[in-house]
Amino acid sequence: MEKIIVEICTGTACFVMGSGKLLSIEESLPANIRDYVEVQPVLCCGLCRDWTNSKPPVVSVAGKMIAGADEEKIIKAVMAALEGGNLC
Amino acid sequence: MSYFIEVDYSQYFKDGQSIGGDVFLLSRGEERDRIICTLSDGLGSGVKANVLANLTAHMAQKYAASSIDMVKSAEIIMNTLPVCRERKISYSTFTILRMENLKEDKVRTSIVEYDNPGFLLLRGGAYVHPEKQRQELKRPGAFKDENLFHTELELEAGDRIVFFTDGITQAGLGTKPLPLGWREGNVKEYILDLVENRPDISAYELASAVTAKARALDIYKAKDDITCASVYIRKPRRLIVSTGPPIDESRDERLVAAIRDFDGRKVIAGGTTAQIYSRIEGKKLQVSLSDFDGDLPPCAAMAGIDLVSEGMLTLNRIAEHLETRISLHELPHNSAGRFLKLLLESDRVRFLVGTKINDAHQDPSIPFEIGIRRSIIGRIIKALEENYLKETELEFI
Numbered sequence: 001m002e003k004i005i006v007e008i009c010t011g012t013a014c015f016v017m018g019s020g021k022l023l024s025i026e027e028s029l030p031a032n033i034r035d036y037v038e039v040q041p042v043l044c045c046g047l048c049r050d051w052t053n054s055k056p057p058v059v060s061v062a063g064k065m066i067a068g069a070d071e072e073k074i075i076k077a078v079m080a081a082l083e084g085g086n087l088c
Numbered sequence: 089m090s091y092f093i094e095v096d097y098s099q100y101f102k103d104g105q106s107i108g109g110d111v112f113l114l115s116r117g118e119e120r121d122r123i124i125c126t127l128s129d130g131l132g133s134g135v136k137a138n139v140l141a142n143l144t145a146h147m148a149q150k151y152a153a154s155s156i157d158m159v160k161s162a163e164i165i166m167n168t169l170p171v172c173r174e175r176k177i178s179y180s181t182f183t184i185l186r187m188e189n190l191k192e193d194k195v196r197t198s199i200v201e202y203d204n205p206g207f208l209l210l211r212g213g214a215y216v217h218p219e220k221q222r223q224e225l226k227r228p229g230a231f232k233d234e235n236l237f238h239t240e241l242e243l244e245a246g247d248r249i250v251f252f253t254d255g256i257t258q259a260g261l262g263t264k265p266l267p268l269g270w271r272e273g274n275v276k277e278y279i280l281d282l283v284e285n286r287p288d289i290s291a292y293e294l295a296s297a298v299t300a301k302a303r304a305l306d307i308y309k310a311k312d313d314i315t316c317a318s319v320y321i322r323k324p325r326r327l328i329v330s331t332g333p334p335i336d337e338s339r340d341e342r343l344v345a346a347i348r349d350f351d352g353r354k355v356i357a358g359g360t361t362a363q364i365y366s367r368i369e370g371k372k373l374q375v376s377l378s379d380f381d382g383d384l385p386p387c388a389a390m391a392g393i394d395l396v397s398e399g400m401l402t403l404n405r406i407a408e409h410l411e412t413r414i415s416l417h418e419l420p421h422n423s424a425g426r427f428l429k430l431l432l433e434s435d436r437v438r439f440l441v442g443t444k445i446n447d448a449h450q451d452p453s454i455p456f457e458i459g460i461r462r463s464i465i466g467r468i469i470k471a472l473e474e475n476y477l478k479e480t481e482l483e484f485i
Contacts (some may be wrong), residue, residue, distance in 0.1 A: 010359075010375060010385040010386055010398065011359040011360075011385070011398065012359070012385070012398055012399055012400050012401055015385045015398065015401065016401065020382055020383075020385065021382075023377065023380070023386075040375070041375040041377060041380075041386055042375055043359040043362055043363065043373055043375055043388050043396070043398075044359030044360060044363060
């Protein structure tokens, strides 16, 4: 089964706004979905160049960008992606 | 071709003394065209020896920088030294090294020695014994024959000069395995082994290995001041640090070419800069969490680049560490530590600084000041030059 890829931006703006803490999000995921998720740090999503429309930290879940991401938003997006793919 | 000349020394004081009777001085000409260093060993140990050695070394250092004949200078130095009340003599030994024409492919070197163990010259993994000219001082009232040895040399890349005080050759004196001390022959063998096993060993590492061994032979209680100095002539180790994207995209290609064609080690500090390089060169960027400590953003790996790190936060931290004179042995285990290692292991560092402003860094909601790239680079350059004697270049793009 293909895993849901969670890309976490570790660029300067995202990092100071808390993306560093999100890198360990796997540990906070509910046990039933943890195995379906793969966290990948990325250097910079480039969204900070479009500053007016985004807010750090930026995280992408299965290709979908989340601006101003936090644990709750990521978990919600992962759940949505899992349901969308009928994985659960 | 201009070489880099690494000069360093290592020292232990006689056990129980908090001040040394061996003094090493180093000075560089303002235009980096000349290096003069002096090693002096004063009679006895402690404060008295320190005064003798300091006077000798400082005078020798000044005379070597002037055009006064070395024999005459040595005479003046010895006549000036205070006389020891117990032994009724004034005495300190010295070795003076003067290296010039540093910008050419041969380094003209002159060495004057008085009563220290003779200097060693290592070339191509073997000792070379250049001809030394003996000059007698003939001071009236001298308590023994006083001979100066003067050597003129042309040093090449890879050459090493090692010189030391008698605390090294006499280490272990009176112990069962070495009743006559370590002795010059054994010291030479030890240094040759060191260089054979680690051909790139730095001047400091070589000197400190020799002093550590001598102290061990004295059973960790040095019986005399122990000092070893070492010179290493080598091609400069060069590093380029590229940080920040160019002011406009038309210069991206130029930035990438400058990094790609650089002859030396390479660091890219900044996500956007790394992505420009990755896009134009078609190299994959892979973030690695192996050195991630939660404190600074993680590093990334890219073929052809020695280190890819985040920009401003990492550079800020590096400036702080360099300003507090961090040494290679105390580096943190994170991206700043890896970056600092590359900086400290280089002799010449070229900074290629992009001047584009990142809008995302200007947002007032960001909790602390990220700063202006060029002022942080300015701090790093100042610290590298003043605290670590590195050569730097700065280019804005």
